[in-house]
Structures are given as C-alpha cells and as structure tokens.
Amino acid sequence: MEISTSPQPTDPAPPVEGGPATKGAAGRTWKLKTLAVGGAAVVLLGAGTWFGTTLPDPTASDAYVQLAQGKAGVDEALSNSRDAYRKLDGEYATLQSQIKGREDAVSGRESAVGAAEKKVGEAEAAVKKREDAVTGAEKAKAKNTIDEGTWAVGRDIAPGTYVSAAAVGSDCYWAILAGGSNGSDIIENDIPGGGRPSVTLSAGQDFKSSSCGTWTKQ
Template identity: 35%
Template structure:
C-alpha cells in the first residue's frame, strides 16, 4: 500500500470517527438543548407565577398601608379627644371643688328653725334669709347674755321670704320659719 492510500485510509477513518463523534455530540447537544428549553419553560412559568404573586403582594401591601394610615389617623384623633376630655375633666373637677366648697359653706352657715344661736359662737354675723314661710313664722334677735329676754328686734306672722341682719353681741332664734340661709 502506498503512502497515499494509507493517508487516505487514515483520513477516511478520522473523518468517520469525527462524524461519529459529531453525531454522538450532536445527539447529546440536542438532548441538552431540549432539557434546557424545558427548564427555561418551567423557569418562565415560575417567573410568571412569582410576578403574579408579587403583584398580589404589592396590592395587599398597598391596602394594608392605607388601612394602617386610617388607623394611625384615627389613633391621632383619639389621642386629641383624650387630651380634650382630660382638659374638660380637669375643668369639671375644679367646678366640683368650687361647688363642694360653696355647699359646705352654705351648710355651715344655714340656721335651722327652732335652734338658738349666738353670733360669734354658733353663727356668723351677717344677713340671713328664709326660703319661704307660712303665716305663723316668729323670729327674734336678742341681746347676748340676757337669757334671750332683751329683744332687739322680732316679728310674728310674716309670710313669704324674710330677711334679718344680726351682728356681734346678739342671739337669734326662729319658730315655724324654715331654715335661714346666709346671704351676706
């Protein structure tokens, strides 16, 4: 065999081996390409699902953010109302204390019908008034220390609202007149 024939034989064998290798490689590449395309399709499907889920989550986030803002504004409104209520409660407490003090003062200075009082001892000097009387009201102001006998001023039978003024060194008593409130 000649060199040329050997060379052609080697070249032919190499070509056949190359084509066989190419055929095997092409077949492997075709399978790999098919698998890659399948993976790409699966990945694209997952990407679409994730994008859809992401859009849904973004809508949910927007809704929750809006709801949070509504609740935040409502919370701010409640805080402002609580502050207003606290201010009002403080004002009411002040008025209640003033009224309680006034009621206590009225109770302490109101003279009960049928009781003897001495100015500076059991009553304060000043002007007193009945709320209303029947036709049988009797009251008297006497000089203190005279056993209620030295009458300075008195009245029997007054009807309606009566007013008396007493000062130091005097006693006071009434009968059927009702209570006497200090007015001055």
Template identity: 40%
Template sequence: MVTTAEPTNMEVFQGRLRRAVRSWRIWAGAAVVAALVAGWGLNFYNYTLSEENAASVAGLVKDKDSLTEQLAVASSARESLRGQLDSVTSERDQLAAAEATLDERTRAVKQREDAVKGRENSVKRRENAVTKQERTIARNTIGEGDWAVGVDVQAGTYRTTKAVSDDCYWEINSDANGDNIVANDIVTGGRPTVTLQTGQYFSSSRCGDWRKV
C-alpha cells in the same frame, strides 16, 4: 577453444530497455497500490470524521433543546416570582395604608379621650367648686330651730334669704334654757337681720333660712 561473440550495441540497449520497463511496471504498481491505500484511508478518515461530527451536532442540538426547555422553565418561574412579588408589594401597600388609617384613628380616639378627660376634669372642678360653695353656704346658713353660736353656727351678722311673711319670730338668749333673752322680734315683712356672738343661743321660727352677710 570456443569463443563467445560480444553482444552488439542494439542488444545492450534492448536489455536495458526491458529492465527499465520492468522497473517502471513495479514502480507504477506500487504507486497504484499506494494511491488506493491512501484513498481508502482518506475515505475512512472522512467517514469517521463525519460520524463524529454528526454525533457532535446531535449532542449540541440535544443540549440546545435542553437549555431551551430549562430557559422556558426559568422564565415561567421568574414570571411566577414576579407575580408573587407584585402580590406581596400590594399587600404591603395595603398594610401600610391600614396602619396609617389605624394610626389616624388612634390619634382621633386619643384626641377624643383627651377632650372627654378635659371635660371630666372641668366638670370635676365645677363640682368641687360647687361643693365648696355649698359647704361654705351651709356653714354660713342658719335654718329653722335652736342653735348654739360658735358650736352649731358661726358668729356674725345674718339676714334672711327671702322676704318673710307674718309671724316670723327670732330670739337670742344668753343661756341654753332660754331664760335670758338678749333680743327677739316678730317680723311681718322684709328681710330682718340679726347679729350673733359666740356663746349665745339663737332660735328661729317661720323665718326661713338666714345667711351670713
């Protein structure tokens, strides 16, 4: 029978050491691989994030430029509207001033029209008064000719309007034929007076007008 010698303590230790070294190499390699993988992943993540950030920043810059342009357009439109508003305000003020002037002129014209109308009414009243007075004078005035008292002229006492000269002849008759003389006279000066009654007939020659007193 063959017998096998027992390994010594040194051999056992060396075997364990070799196994430990192999195990450490395996773990070290795995750690290196893991580190490489992690580094690559981190770099890829950073690259991707950088690209996204760059795109985002570019988009923000583009948006800012667009907003700046829109703001400039809005500011220009605001200034234009402000100018239009100022123009409208000026035109409104001018229109208000023109309306005020027109109202003032209208009032002035109305006042002149009222003044003219007042003068016209005054003239008309004077004309009416003069016409009435003229009619009254006409009714109370006897001229040259033959007149029927109570028909052509009113009864009453009359006096010549002016002093008479030579050959003023007047005559009062009780009939139209002149056959019944009630009174007569040839006046050579002064202002003669006659009294007429209804139904009588009066004749005047070269005496001028007679007016009722």
C-alpha cells in the same frame, strides 16, 4: 588454445570526497525525503477524510436529543418560575402597600380618639372644677345662711351678724343659747313681731330660729 589479451573490467575507483559523485547522492537523498513527506501527507489527508466520513454525528444520537429536550424543558420551567416569582413579588408589594395604608388609617383614628379623649378629660376636669366651686359656694352659703332649727355657731354656721332675709311675722322667735346647754341657758332671745331683726353670734354659742324664715350673714 588462444589466450585473450582483451583488457579485463576493473572496479570503479572510489569517489573522491567532495567530488561530483557525492553531489549526486545528496540530491537523491533529498528527493527521497520529499517523496516520503508527500506520501505521509497524502496518507494523513486520506485518513482524515476517512474518519470524517465514517464517524457518526453526535447531535443525531438519541442521547443528545433527549438531553436537548430535557434542557429545553428545564429552561421553560425556569422561565415559568421567574414569571411566577415576578407575579408573586408584585402581589406581595400590593399587599404591603394595602397593609401600610390600613395601619396609617388605624394610626390616624387612634390619634383622633386620643385627641377626643383628651378633650373629654379636659371637659370633665372643668365640670369637676365648677362642681367643686359650686359645692364650695353652697357650703359657704350654708354656713352663712340660717334656716329653721337650732345651730351650733362655728360648726353648723359661721360666727358673725345675721339679718332676716325678709320681714318676719308675729310668731317669729329667736334665741342665742350657751353652747351645750340644750337650750336651758338663754343668753339672748326675742319675739320681734315684724320687720327684719338681726343677731350677732359668736363661736361656741347655739342659735335657735322659729318661724323667722331665713337669716343671711352680713
């Protein structure tokens, strides 16, 4: 039996750190990482495409359509409410203007009535003043005028000298009497029979005139 003398295979020597073998391993590692990242990107792209094509469109759902219709109805109602408010606001402004006009007219009429009442009051005051003046003049005239009858001097008629307003007739009689004597105490008397007789009277006396007409104080 022959013994082979061929050289036996031996294990390769371990690579020296930093040598060519180390550089080859690093290159293979970088390529593997690149392939992994690319694969992941392809997987994600495919997944996105799958989700995009398989998920339903939310705007096509019945709930979305109902909500959209409800929103449109609310928007329309809001718009109508705004129009109604603007209309009511305009009508309110018109009514306010009309009320203001009527109030101004009433105020003007009240002012006119007040002015008229003031004029009436002034006229009434003037009439009253004239009436008082006339009454005073009449009273003064009454005290300064003697008619038929018996009068108390100083109370009914004023003291002073009186003359008949016109010529007297033959039946004229006058008498100056002591006051309170009831005609029994004659101070002076006369039957002039004509002309315009005169008498002088003092307070506290009585004067009687008969058929002599009117006597006027001088």
